[in-house]
Amino acid sequence: MEWLDQLAQQLLDARRILITTHHNPDGDGIGCLLAMRDALATQEQAISLVTPGEIPARFRFLPGSRDVLDWTVLGEQDRERLLASQDLILVLDTHEHYMLGALGDALQQAGIRTLFLDHHPFKSTPREGIYCDPNVSSTGELCRHLIAKLLRKPMSPVAATCLYVAITYDTNSFKYLRRRPETLRVAAELVEMGADTDEIYRHIFASKSPAKIELTRDLLEQFHLEDGGRVAWSAIDSDLIQRTRATADDMRDLITQLLEMEGVEIAITFKERGPDRFKVSLRSKGRFPLDEVTEKLGGGGHRLASGAHVDGSLDQVTARVLSLVQDLITKAS
Numbered sequence: 001m002e003w004l005d006q007l008a009q010q011l012l013d014a015r016r017i018l019i020t021t022h023h024n025p026d027g028d029g030i031g032c033l034l035a036m037r038d039a040l041a042t043q044e045q046a047i048s049l050v051t052p053g054e055i056p057a058r059f060r061f062l063p064g065s066r067d068v069l070d071w072t073v074l075g076e077q078d079r080e081r082l083l084a085s086q087d088l089i090l091v092l093d094t095h096e097h098y099m100l101g102a103l104g105d106a107l108q109q110a111g112i113r114t115l116f117l118d119h120h121p122f123k124s125t126p127r128e129g130i131y132c133d134p135n136v137s138s139t140g141e142l143c144r145h146l147i148a149k150l151l152r153k154p155m156s157p158v159a160a161t162c163l164y165v166a167i168t169y170d171t172n173s174f175k176y177l178r179r180r181p182e183t184l185r186v187a188a189e190l191v192e193m194g195a196d197t198d199e200i201y202r203h204i205f206a207s208k209s210p211a212k213i214e215l216t217r218d219l220l221e222q223f224h225l226e227d228g229g230r231v232a233w234s235a236i237d238s239d240l241i242q243r244t245r246a247t248a249d250d251m252r253d254l255i256t257q258l259l260e261m262e263g264v265e266i267a268i269t270f271k272e273r274g275p276d277r278f279k280v281s282l283r284s285k286g287r288f289p290l291d292e293v294t295e296k297l298g299g300g301g302h303r304l305a306s307g308a309h310v311d312g313s314l315d316q317v318t319a320r321v322l323s324l325v326q327d328l329i330t331k332a333s
């Protein structure tokens with residue numbers, strides 16, 4: 001991965017670096033954030049970490065997660081001070097400013113040199129400063145190679161644990177490998193370097209909140225099958241979300257319950273996020289790439305996992321999305 005040399009050099013040349021990730025930070029973003037800090041701090045650089053919102057509770061076991069600033073709770077003065085002193089910004093696990101919410105606006109206004117390290121497919125033309133490989137499992141996999149270029153010694157067990165979280169999170173415990181042996185090699189190296197797989201299992205995978213279990217029960221109680229069982233969908237209304245006090249993290253990956261049903265090729269969830277507004281999530285087992293549907297809905301994501309916000313009543317939104325999915329299946333079959 002020679003293209004990472006240039007990124008490594010720019011990081012080594014900077015003195016003060018601010019590192020961040022996308023809104024609703026996930027295991028890949030948070031794991032990379034903390035691993036990069038751990039690696040760069042040994043190079044005597046001043047590193048600040050900030051996220052565009054709160055870090056979900058299950059990631060707080062990761063060493064250093066308490067040092068991450070939450071942009072949404074920082075006062076005006078702290079925000080200014082934080083940005084004023086930086087000479088480089090590194091954005092992980094996205095290559096779009098808008099994915100950083102209000103923090104993204106502030107970064108653009110501040111005009112500080114910004115580099116992106118990511119693995120999401122490009123929606124627009126690649127720009128300078130974006131280091132992206134859509135073929136890798138996760139930004140964590142890229143960070144493993146980047147850190148090897150930054151350090152002359154093996155990475156610490158802390159960094160290895162953080163990157164193992166990143167990779168296991170994005171591959172859903174190595175279920176989404178896409179025939180890429182390299183991901184397993186990188187993961188094995190991380191375990192050799194001290195990644196604590198027992199703690200990761202306990203905190204990341206065996207830590208579902210009661211709210212998440214309740215949402216799962218509701219989702220499974222009222223799912224629908226279409227197209228002879230190839231499409232499964234379910235909706236979650238805002239009352240239940242409020243009553244269970246479910247967080248964004250609780251609502252993540254509920255869709256897997258539907259996708260992993262025998263015969264299902266595409267799963268869809270509709271989460272009510274306000275009056276006449278739904279967060280639509282789509283997953284494909286692999287035979288039907290979702291790019292076209294996602295684009296028509298004005299959403300984003302990967303070929304087999306994407307989402308969009310769609311306005312309308314539940315009937316309108318389900319009808320629109322199901323018809324796009326039906327078109328896709330008909331065309332591809």
Ligand SMILES: [Mn+2]
Nearest residue numbers: 028093139170
């Ligand atoms: Mn990722």
